Amino acid sequence: MGGRTLRGVNPEADPLTGEPAAASPATVVPSLPAPVELDRYGGVWVILPTYNEAANVEPISTAILAALPGATLLVVDDGSPDGTGDIADRMASANPLVRVRHRVRKQGLGRAYLDGFATALKGGGQIVIQMDADWSHDPAALPSLVAPILEDRADLVLGSRYTAGGGTENWGLLRRIISRSGSIFARVMLRLAPHDLTGGFKAWRASTLAAVPAHGVRAGGYVFQIEMTYRASCAGARIVEVPILFRDRLVGTSKMSRRIIVEAFFVVVSLRWDELRGRGPKRVKPT
Numbered sequence: 217m218g219g220r221t222l223r224g225v226n227p228e229a230d231p232l233t234g235e236p237a238a239a240s241p242a243t244v245v246p247s248l249p250a251p252v253e254l255d256r257y258g259g260v261w262v263i264l265p266t267y268n269e270a271a272n273v274e275p276i277s278t279a280i281l282a283a284l285p286g287a288t289l290l291v292v293d294d295g296s297p298d299g300t301g302d303i304a305d306r307m308a309s310a311n312p313l314v315r316v317r318h319r320v321r322k323q324g325l326g327r328a329y330l331d332g333f334a335t336a337l338k339g340g341g342q343i344v345i346q347m348d349a350d351w352s353h354d355p356a357a358l359p360s361l362v363a364p365i366l367e368d369r370a371d372l373v374l375g376s377r378y379t380a381g382g383g384t385e386n387w388g389l390l391r392r393i394i395s396r397s398g399s400i401f402a403r404v405m406l407r408l409a410p411h412d413l414t415g416g417f418k419a420w421r422a423s424t425l426a427a428v429p430a431h432g433v434r435a436g437g438y439v440f441q442i443e444m445t446y447r448a449s450c451a452g453a454r455i456v457e458v459p460i461l462f463r464d465r466l467v468g469t470s471k472m473s474r475r476i477i478v479e480a481f482f483v484v485v486s487l488r489w490d491e492l493r494g495r496g497p498k499r500v501k502p503t
Contacts (some may be wrong), residue, residue, distance in 0.1 A: 259342030260287040260362060263332035267322055269349045270298040277307055277314065279355035280347075284362070288341070290315045291349075292332040294322040325416075326440030330430050337426055344420045353417040357460050361419045370456035371424040372448050374410055375417030381459030382412070391464075398480060402442045405488045408449055410457055413442045414480075417460060424453045432497075439480035446487060452500030 262280055266273055273291065280289055291308075293301040293316065304316040317335055319328065329346055336344045343365050347353040357375060364370035376382045378399060384392060399413045416438070428447045433440065449455060490496035 255286070256366070257284040257362070258286040259340070260284055260345065261336035261339065261341035261343070262287055262289045262345045262347065262358075263292060263329060263336060264289060264347060264349050265292045265294070265325055265328035265332065266296060266300045266304070266349045267294045268296045268298045268300060270296070270300045270303055272349050272351060273300050273303050274307060276349055276351060276355065277304075280358065281311070281313060283355045283358040286313070288313050288315065288336075288339070290317060290332050290335060292317045292319065292328045294319045294328055324440075325438060326433065326443075329440065330433065333420075333425055334430065337422060342422050344422060344425055346416060346418050346420075348416055352463050354461065354463070357417070357458075360458050361417065361460075364456045364458070365419055365421050369454070371421040371453040372445070372455045373419040374412055374445065374455065374457045375415055375460035375462075376410070376412035376457035377415060377460060377462045378411040379457045379459050382457075382461065383459075384462045384464075386464040387462075394477065398442075398477070401481075402446075402484050405484050406442075406446050406449075406491075408446060410445060410449075410455055412457060413445055414438065415460075415462070416441050417462075418445075420448075421453075424448055424451070427451050434483060434486070438476050439483045442480065442484060443487065447497055450497040450499045452502050454502045 262284065264273075264277070264280070277289055277291070281287065291301075291304040291314070293304060295301070295318070301316065301318055304314070308314040308316050315335075317331060319331065332346075333344060343362055345358065345361065347355075347358075353375065361373050361375055364373050377384050378396065384395075387395075395414055399411060402408065402413045403411065418441075425448075428444060428451065433443055433447070445455065487496060
């Protein structure tokens with residue numbers, strides 16, 4: 217893709233496997249996890265979009281890799297002016313499980329995820345996780361997020377604030393109202409079963425993710441979360457919610473805006489209108 221590079225991979229090597237064309241200096245990896253843990257999570261890819269997350273990217277990456285030993289972490293940076301991409305490059309140089317995809321400019325959360333999804337699928341990922349880099353999604357919850365897929369109980373797992381045991385922390389009343397009402401609105405309009413449709417902490421079975429046509433996804437911002445779950449549901453995916461505690465970001469500023477809320481409303485209405493006219497995705501019952 218023009219203007220994008222994948223760091224943490226030898227440029228003369230296979231860009232997906234990362235296998236070098238020639239010998240390279242050995243990387244020292246202290247205290248390797250037990251082989252059974254590496255086998256359990258070896259097929260997992262975690263997609264971490266970033267924009268101006270210099271204070272967060274290294275500590276949260278360390279926590280992610282500790283929670284899922286053997287998993288691959290892909291940082292997708294949208295040309296952060298604060299040096300986030302440079303920090304991620306240094307991490308990739310020191311750890312072969314870290315990769316970085318550089319995008320030339322900020323193009324929206326949804327586009328960053330689609331880019332990361334394509335890279336993970338081409339790289340052989342069996343489970344693909346999406347999460348925020350600002351600590352609002354707790355890395356300690358990652359094993360419970362992937363467990364239903366590993367146990368063949370689900371094709372898509374949603375980290376849910378609005379199921380039993382879930383919740384939010386450090387949110388004002390207005391933020392809670394907007395988030396909850398947005399999920400209810402989308403749930404009713406699109407006839408979906410999950411209660412938390414606006415959250416972005418998810419685990420995908422690779423085959424389910426691959427079945428969602430990227431070219432048909434219109435959402436570029438946070439409504440991307442609603443649209444992807446809708447399309448997976450229409451395709452017959454088994455969707456499970458696991459409770460999470462969502463904490464408001466501790467470092468940096470929120471990227472939520474009025475424009476994002478307006479976009480969400482119009483995209484949800486558009487998806488329902490297309491379905492009513494027979495132009496939307498056909499619904500398939502889960503098997």
